[in-house]
Amino acid sequence: MPIDQDAFKQALRGWASGVTVVTSRSGDKMHGMTVSAFSSVSADPPLVLVCANRSSTTHGIIEEGGVFAVNILAAHQKDVSNVFASSKYEDSRLEHVGWTEGQTGAPLIDEALASLECRVSSAHREGSHTIYVGKVEAVHATDAEPLVYYKGAYRSLECAD
Numbered sequence: 001m002p003i004d005q006d007a008f009k010q011a012l013r014g015w016a017s018g019v020t021v022v023t024s025r026s027g028d029k030m031h032g033m034t035v036s037a038f039s040s041v042s043a044d045p046p047l048v049l050v051c052a053n054r055s056s057t058t059h060g061i062i063e064e065g066g067v068f069a070v071n072i073l074a075a076h077q078k079d080v081s082n083v084f085a086s087s088k089y090e091d092s093r094l095e096h097v098g099w100t101e102g103q104t105g106a107p108l109i110d111e112a113l114a115s116l117e118c119r120v121s122s123a124h125r126e127g128s129h130t131i132y133v134g135k136v137e138a139v140h141a142t143d144a145e146p147l148v149y150y151k152g153a154y155r156s157l158e159c160a161d
Contacts, residue, residue, distance in 0.1 A: 016150040019073045021084045021112075022050050023094075024058055025105040026065030032093055032107060033058040034085035036149065037129075038070055046136035048116060051129045057090065062132055066120045069106035070134075074113040074144035078154050081147060103138050114141040 023032035037051035048070060052059040062068045073081055083089050083096045098110035108115040118134025125131075148155045 013151050019081045019147040019149050021071045023107040024061040024068040026061045031058045031061045032084050034081050049133045051131050067104040067106050068118050070116045071109040071112040072114040073147040075147050113144045
């Protein structure tokens with residue numbers, strides 16, 4: 001029996017996660033999108049995965065260029081997340097944030113908690129998305145606090161002593 005999609009989405013709202021912006025480049029084309037479906041896969045070799053909706057512009061650029069960067073956002077970067085999640089900025093997202101070009105060519109978001117530069121190792125089409133597994137070729141990290149998303153809102157971490 002198929003499950004109700006609204007019930008499925010409601011259940012997943014209870015999953016607290018960090019917020020990432022996945023960026024990519026293919027030639028002169030660059031794009032990025034806010035992504036919650038991100039995970040580490042392996043430490044040896046260093047692999048991560050991201051899930052990209054096949055209807056997104058970023059998906060096509062990852063597919064063409066074969067590279068992506070996972071920019072793990074810091075607590076003060078709510079506005080960055082919103083820009084990359086909004087269709088209002090679909091064609092100008094990178095114009096609204098500071099970024100530098102990484103060694104793979106993918107844009108690295110300034111002041112991110114961490115950025116992982118990846119080359120596509122494999123791609124798996126499932127449902128409406130493609131699961132891209134990327135071999136991490138470079139890592140840039142800071143000690144900033146993470147931006148967390150839970151039940152449809154940004155949250156802060158409270159550390160228990």
